[in-house]
Amino acid sequence: MSFEVQADAYARFMGRYSDPLAVQFAAAAGVTAGRRAVDVGCGTGALTAELADRIGAENVSAVDPSAPLLAAVRDRFPLVDVQQGTAERMPFRDGEFDFTLAQLVVHFMADPVAGLRDMARVTRPGGVVAGSTTAPAPN
DSSP states (O other), X not given: OOOXXXXXXXXXXXXXXXXXXXXXXXXXXXXXXXXXXXXXXXTTTHHHHHHHHHHOGGGEEXXXXXXXXXXXXXXXXXXXXXXXXXXXXXXXXXXXXEXXXXXXXXXXXXXXXXXXXXXXXXXXXXXXEEEEOOOOOOO
């Protein structure tokens, strides 16, 4: 699956889900000030925005494989460390983050086990690795 789409089109579609979820997801993960976090599969930055509000943009990194979506995040959050990459092979050091969060991303990973493993790699010991996904519609 590819997300090489225009950022505004992506935001119109995914924003209706990701914007309200970001507040709840960051709260459930326990994101607090004085910590560092990475938004894995950041898209146009719904979770990035919530993380920046909670801990300061200078303490947030974001990673996504889509160049158009990353350009939108860079424009929106000039203090956030925005990197191109996949969840399975992130361009970050071991133990760099206190919170490694993937909102509405795990089910899109080419290899979810490898993605979750790399999320754990970039998280400091005792840190939080969390993902959120949608539930299937009831029959």
